[in-house]
Amino acid sequence: MNWKKTKTLLIFVFILVNIMLVFTYIDKVKKSNINDIGKENAVNFHQEGIEIPDKLPSVKNVKMQLVTARSFDFTNFAKSHSDVTRTKSGEAAKGNLSDEIDVGNDQYSDLKSYIQKNVYKGDDYELSKIDDNEVTFEQTYNNYPIMDNVKARLKFKVDSDGKTSSYTQTAMKSIKPSNGANNDKKQVNSAKKAIEQLYFNRYLKRNDEVRNARLGYYTVVEEPNVQVLQANWEIKVNHKGKITTYYVEAASNNPKINKKD
Incomplete structure (x- = not known):
């Protein structure tokens, strides 16, 4: 048995094992950071003094797209x-x-x-x-x-x-999906995420009450006889006794918000 070669082989294997352990550790740290970021972005409405409904509509497996209508x-x-x-x-x-x-x-x-x-x-x-x-x-x-x-x-x-x-x-x-290559159905964001967008954009303040949230179609383009409708969350907020309605794009990563007094 060539002890010198065996020793070299063992050292090489040891180095490989350590490299694998390092990469495993880095991967775990990255996943941990992603989870931490998600937790940081989740708003604790109770802590912020904002009341939201206990039960919000479920949108599991709900996908929607732009539609046109006359x-x-x-x-x-x-x-x-x-x-x-x-x-x-x-x-x-x-x-x-x-x-x-x-x-x-x-x-x-x-x-x-x-x-x-x-x-x-x-x-x-x-x-x-x-x-x-x-x-x-x-x-x-x-x-x-x-x-x-x-x-x-x-x-x-x-x-x-x-x-x-x-x-x-x-x-x-004649309500039907709009023409266009980029009009695939997209997963709808949860009602809670839509409410969080109102908070992040400073539409929600302490002591506000979110009365309800419902999913539907909202007009984004209107011509005399034709309209383009988009999936939106309609969210009603009670602020100091005044009800304000917001429409939040429901299938966008950077949703636009429309305010209706």
């Missing part, structure tokens, strides 16, 4: 429905109910039934807002609302006795 012309629909008239441009319809519907005491089952049977594409609308003199529904696409859009809305006027007998409607048609 305004619907109610001219032909009005011709075939005696209780519906259209506006001069045809982009809105006014309907009269043959029998009043009682919407007092939060009873909306009869109203929803009427919408499904009598309103143009009634199944595509969902309840959005309730006021003393108005009940508002929003049009949806793929089960997500088209938010804050006067061209995709259904409103019922409520009289002082809590009954409604008329409505106005606008609608979008």
